[in-house]
Amino acid sequence: MSVFVNGKEIVISTGKNTILSLIESYELNPKLVIVERNKEIIEKDNYKSTILKQGDHIEIVHFVGGG
Amino acid sequence: MTVIDRYSRQELFQPIGKLGQQNIRNSHALVIGAGALGTAIAESLTRAGIGKLTIVDRDYVEWSNLQRQQLYSEADARDRIPKAVAAKKRLYDINSDVEVVSQVMDVSIEEIEQLIIDVDIILDATDNFDTRLLINDISQKANIPWIYGACVGSYGLSLTIIPGETPCLQCLLDTIPLGGMTCDTAGIISPAVQIVVAHQVTEAIKLLTGNQSSLRGSLLSFDLWLNQSSSIAVDKMKKEDCPSCGNIPSYPFLDKAHSTKTAVLCGRNTVQIRPGKNTTLNLEKLALGLKPLGQVSKNDYLLSLTTGEHRLVFFTDGRVLVHGTKDITEAKKLYHQFVG
CATH class of the missing domain: 3.30.310.10 (TATA-Binding Protein)
Structure with a gap:
């Protein structure tokens, strides 16, 4: 299955098909990201239970401190 | 060309015009931090003809700053000149019409309460979330918009926060990120700084010239090296029970118990x-x-x-x-x- 992350198509392996596993695959802290799926923001509490579907458009923005 | 022509190209830009230029001239911007973001923001606003600019920083210039902190020279690094002092000198050379106030200080509760007096907009150029959450609270309390900006590596992001309208930084954050998370390992390239600054300054100019309807209205991020960008409409994330901008705000970061x-x-x-x-x-x-x-x-x-x-x-x-x-x-x- 494949989804679009920040505009780029990526392949998701079976068993790694939640929002949480996607965030973790980018080595990001789930508490410091905002995630949108198909134009809808996903609540942080639902990262683990939200299952990705073929062709989903995911936007991930993570907070950093530098400046 | 004469001095009169100084802002002609900016005035020719229709959404600004002569009236907008006058608005910029009558504005006071507070830039907190005079590192990569702060120097670029300050230079841009100074060239744009802002009336008054206050720039604050706790640090002094070092050689490793010169790759991206655009107001500083080798002499500043050699003599370890405080950043706010070196920035003011360079800004005066660029536009002597702008009233630049420089403050060598670490911004905490007492300082920020003084710094925001008569300020129209706050630009975040800090490198840590302690100060950002302080800015976030004072922005709500004093009803002053602020523009978050941050970058690391080839990545950057920005968000415009308007009290009473948009969600605040506290609404979007579940936890306080630790300051030194990635800077040590990831470094920073100067173009990433410039993109963040371009967004921050453009939003600031929209706000100062009464072009609120043109504000971006989203949390924006990009990675120049990975050729990615992202934009999320966060307006629905405003929380009624937010301690900073909710119905009964407590401004937790203006509480001394939180000061670092x-x-x-x-x-x-x-x-x-x-x-x-x-x-x-x-x-x-x-x-x-x-x-x-x-x-x-x-x-x-x-x-x-x-x-x-x-x-x-x-x-x-x-x-x-x-x-x-x-x-x-x-x-x-x-x-x-x-x-x-």
Whole structure:
């Protein structure tokens, strides 16, 4: 299955098909990201239970401190 | 061309016009931080003809800053000039019409309450979330918009926060991110800084010229190296029970219990120690006392002591930067060893 992350198509392996596993695959802290799926923001509490579907458009923005 | 033409190209840009230029001229912007983001923001607003600009920073110029902190020269790094002082000098050379106020200080609760007086907009150019959450609270309390910006590596992001309209930073964050998370390892390239600044300054100019309807309205991020960008409409994330911008705000970061006395500086292998109450250090006297302990050098603003693998830099306001460690306890030990 494949989804679009920040505009780029990526392949998701079976068993790694939640929002949480996607965030973790980018080595990001789930508490410091905002995630949108198909134009809808996903609540942080639902990262683990939200299952990705073929062709989903995911936007991930993570907070950093530098400046 | 004459001085009269100075802002002609900006005035020709229809959404600004002569009226917008006058609005910019009548505005006061507060830039917190004079590092990569702060120097670029300050230069841009100064060239744009802002009426008054206050720039604040706690640090001094080092060689590793010159790759991206655009207001500084080799002389500034060689002489360890405080950033706010060096920035003001360069900004005056660029546009002597702008009233630039420079403050060499660490911004905490007392300072920020003074700094925001008569300010129309706050631009975030800090490198840590402690200060950002302080800005976030004061912005809500004093009803002043602020523009978050941050970058690391080839990545950057920005968000415009307008009290009473948009969600605030607290609404979007579940936890306080730790300052030194990635700077040590990821570095930073200058173009990433410039993109963040382009967004921050454009949003600021929209706000100052009454072009609110043109504001971006989204949380924006990009990665220049990975050729990615992202934009999320966050308006629905405004929380009614947010302690900073909700119905019954408590402004938790304006509460002294939250104020940090020590901080690990982003990417610097350095700990800052700040005395609890306002103090003044007599650098002359201190220099005499420290001479037997190591190599001492000093200018009008600070004193530097090199001892073993550490270097301690003392500022007149009592702050000390302990270089050569990320360990707060070790830094405190050295601090107490030398200032008692």
